[in-house]
Amino acid sequence: MFLSLPLTNMLYFQLVIMAGTVMLAYYFEYTDTFNVHVQGFFCYDNAYAKPYLGPEESSAIPPALLYALVAGVPTLVIMISETVLFLIQYSSKELDSQEKTMLTGDCCYLNPLVRRTFRFLGVYTFGLFTVDIFVNAGQVVTGNLSPHFLTVCKPNFTALGCQHALRYISHQEACTGNQEDILRARKTFPSKEAALSIYAALYLASYITCTVKAKGTRLAKPVLSLGLMCLAFLTGLNRVAEYRNHWSDVIAGFVIGVAIATFLVVCVVHNFKGKLLLSEDPPQDNMPNAPMMNMSRVESPLEKYIASQIWAGADRGYMAVEPHYQESHHLR
Incomplete structure (x- = not known):
């Protein structure tokens, strides 16, 4: 009972x-709770004048x-x-039913198979949402422009006074295109697709x-792992x-996907180590009659001092008695 409560x-x-x-990932993804930073641009900047190849679909x-x-x-x-x-x-293995389940609370038992599967998949799901939060936070804070931003922005260069290409446009009203496309074109750093793909590939390859x-x-394991990494790279x-x-x-x-996957694999699931079945050794609580001689005991400094004094006194008594004993033995 005392162990089940903390586990619950x-x-x-x-x-x-x-x-x-x-919930945090939902607010980043589907609400306007966090406003995207409006980053300006230079007139006729070739870095943002690439063609727009259509929506993400x-x-x-x-x-x-x-x-x-x-x-x-991965699931x-x-x-x-x-x-x-x-x-x-x-x-x-021939184990009874009690050794094939693990207590997870004061109300239920959980099979080790289910426990390991839920642990690995739960950590993976948590990592997916964490990657999404990191990426969305970076996109909202930076507001970095996509290569096709000017194509969807459709600014009126004449009205903006872009007679010189070095003129910097910083106000949001400069764009006349579709507002959804413009907002999406302001959220490119870092790339969500790259982060999610490399995270999933590295986590699954490590597993x-x-x-x-x-x-x-x-040979099959490295080939499969490198194949997953190659798909993420593509x-x-x-x-x-x-x-x-x-x-x-x-x-x-x-970088974000690799960092989060590495942290979860190494520090949270400990390289996917864990027992599928419980050990056959009985717990310590079930052996009340075990001999006490096997239990280790740490001796305090006071006990060591008392024992040394006793042994010193015994040695002095032995040295005092030994000459009389030898003399009486000689007379006999």
Whole structure:
């Protein structure tokens, strides 16, 4: 009972953190709670005058496809892998039903398979929303312009007095194009697609490398992992090729995704280490009659001093008695 209460409170605390992360990501993504910084531009700046190739849905890697792959592929791979590993270990050990469940609270028991799967997928989901928050925060704060910004902005250069290309335009009313396209063109740094793709690829590659221990996978694991990383890299290249992001946007997205994935894998899930089945050794609470001689005890300094004095007194008494003993023995 004393162990189940902290575990229950910890579970509730983690759910609160997850809910707060999801809500923050929602406010960044679907509301205007945070205003995007309005960044100015120079007249006829070639860095922002690239052609506009249409909305995001017309891209070679549309957002719907990217989000489906990022959310679905790791979930499917982790669930299948954990189930197969659990069944392999389950069939090789004879454990009773009590050793195949783990207490998670004062009301319910949770199978180790479900516990590991929920742990790995929960951390992965938390990382996805964290990446989204980091990216949206960077886009809102910087307001960096996309390569096709002037194409969708459609400024009236004559009315703005752009007789000289070095004239800097800083006010928001300079644009006459579609406001949604203009707002989207102001949110490019860092690249969300690059960050999400590299995060999912690195997390899944780390899971495959650290978890799969089957024979014959010495070459298959690095090939699969590098293939996932290559797909994420191609996603970033596609964003630059379609003039939707600058190179700096994609590189910044890669850095955010790699940093968050590395932190979660190393510091949170500890390289996906964990037991599929509980140990067969009985807990200490179930052995009240165990001999006390096996328990280690730390001796205090006072006890050491008293023991040394006793041994010193015994030595002095022995030295005083030994001559009389030898003399009496000699007379006999």
